[in-house]
Amino acid sequence: MQQHLYKHIKVGRINILRVAKRLPFGSYLVAASEKQEILLPKRYEPENCKVDDLLKVFVYYDSEDRIIATTETPLAQVDECAYLKVVDVNKVGAFMDMGLTKDLFVPFAEQQSRMRTGQSYVVHLYLDEHSGRIMASSKLDKFLLETTHYHKAGQQVDLIIFAKTKLGYKAAIGSTYQGLLYDNEIYQPVKIGDKLKGYIKHIRNDKKIDLSLQQPPERTRAELANRILNYLKEHNGSIHLTDKSSPEEIYKQFGVSKKAYKKALGALYKRRHIVIQKDQIKLVS
Numbered sequence: 001m002q003q004h005l006y007k008h009i010k011v012g013r014i015n016i017l018r019v020a021k022r023l024p025f026g027s028y029l030v031a032a033s034e035k036q037e038i039l040l041p042k043r044y045e046p047e048n049c050k051v052d053d054l055l056k057v058f059v060y061y062d063s064e065d066r067i068i069a070t071t072e073t074p075l076a077q078v079d080e081c082a083y084l085k086v087v088d089v090n091k092v093g094a095f096m097d098m099g100l101t102k103d104l105f106v107p108f109a110e111q112q113s114r115m116r117t118g119q120s121y122v123v124h125l126y127l128d129e130h131s132g133r134i135m136a137s138s139k140l141d142k143f144l145l146e147t148t149h150y151h152k153a154g155q156q157v158d159l160i161i162f163a164k165t166k167l168g169y170k171a172a173i174g175s176t177y178q179g180l181l182y183d184n185e186i187y188q189p190v191k192i193g194d195k196l197k198g199y200i201k202h203i204r205n206d207k208k209i210d211l212s213l214q215q216p217p218e219r220t221r222a223e224l225a226n227r228i229l230n231y232l233k234e235h236n237g238s239i240h241l242t243d244k245s246s247p248e249e250i251y252k253q254f255g256v257s258k259k260a261y262k263k264a265l266g267a268l269y270k271r272r273h274i275v276i277q278k279d280q281i282k283l284v285s
Helices: 219-232 247-252 258-270
Strands: 013-022 027-028 036-039 052-062 067-070 079-090 093-096 104-107 120-127 132-137 156-164 168-173 178-184 195-203 209-212 272-274 279-282
Touching: 027 272, 036 052, 093 156, 120 156, 132 178, 156 178, 168 195, 219 247, 219 258, 219 279, 247 258, 258 272
Parallel strands: 036 067, 104 132, 178 209
Antiparallel strands: 013 027, 013 052, 027 036, 052 067, 079 093, 079 120, 093 104, 120 132, 156 168, 156 195, 168 178, 195 209, 272 279
8 A cells, every 4th residue: 555655645635636647538636745656547536627627526546556646525534423324235234325436345354233225324534554545434333532631511412313322312423523412302313324513522530521412501491491482482372281281392392401491481470471271381462
C-alpha cells in the first residue's frame, strides 16, 4: 500500500485537492506541498474541470488497490458511525453500500452478529492498519469511549442508536463517545439506526454518560408553558390533554414527557392562566 506516501491526504475522508494536470482518461490531483499525484478518473470529473481548480473529493483504494479520488459523496467517512445496508456476503465477510462504486468491507471478525444480505447495521468506519483499506466494524464498543471529561449535563448532541440493552438503548454520541438512553425515559418510537438530536442528561461518578431525548427541565418549562398557552389561544381556549392523559398522547402533541407537561400545567395554574378540569384544560379569560 502507498498510504505512507501521502502525508497531506487523508484516505477515507473528503479532501480539497488541486488539479495538477489533465489527461484524456482523467485528472491528476495534488494536495499542498504534495509531490504524489492521485488520479480522478474522467467519469468523476466535474463539468469544465481545468488545471488549478480546487475539488472536493473522497480518497480511497479501488478494487485494484490503487489510490484514487472520486467526486461521489460517500454515506460515511473513516472515523464516523453510519447505518448502512449489506449488499453481499461471501466467505471472507460482508459488503455494505456506502454510496460509492466500491462497497465497504466488514470482516467476519468485526461483526457483532453475523450480517445478512439486505439487512442494515450501525458500523464504525476505520482504516485497516495493515492494508490501509477502508473497512467497517459493527463492534462499536471497540471504537466508542464510555467515559468522558468533555461533556456537560444539558449539552445537545447528535446521536445514532446502535444497540438494545436491558435498561434501554446504547447510542453513539457523534463518532467518539457512547451513552445510554433509559427505556422509562423514552416517549417516542426508537429503533436501531435512528439518528436523533439528544441531550446529556447526567455524567455519572464513573464518568459514564446518561442521555435523554428531552431538553433539560429548566430549559423546557418556560418554553413549554408558552407553547401550551399559544395552543389554548389557537383552539378556542381549551385542550383535552390533562395531567391524567397518557405519556404517548402528551409526547405526540408537545414532544415532552408527562412529568414535564404536568409541571408546566402547575406553573400556569399557579399564575392563574388556566383552569384544570377533569377532562380538559381551559384558558382563563
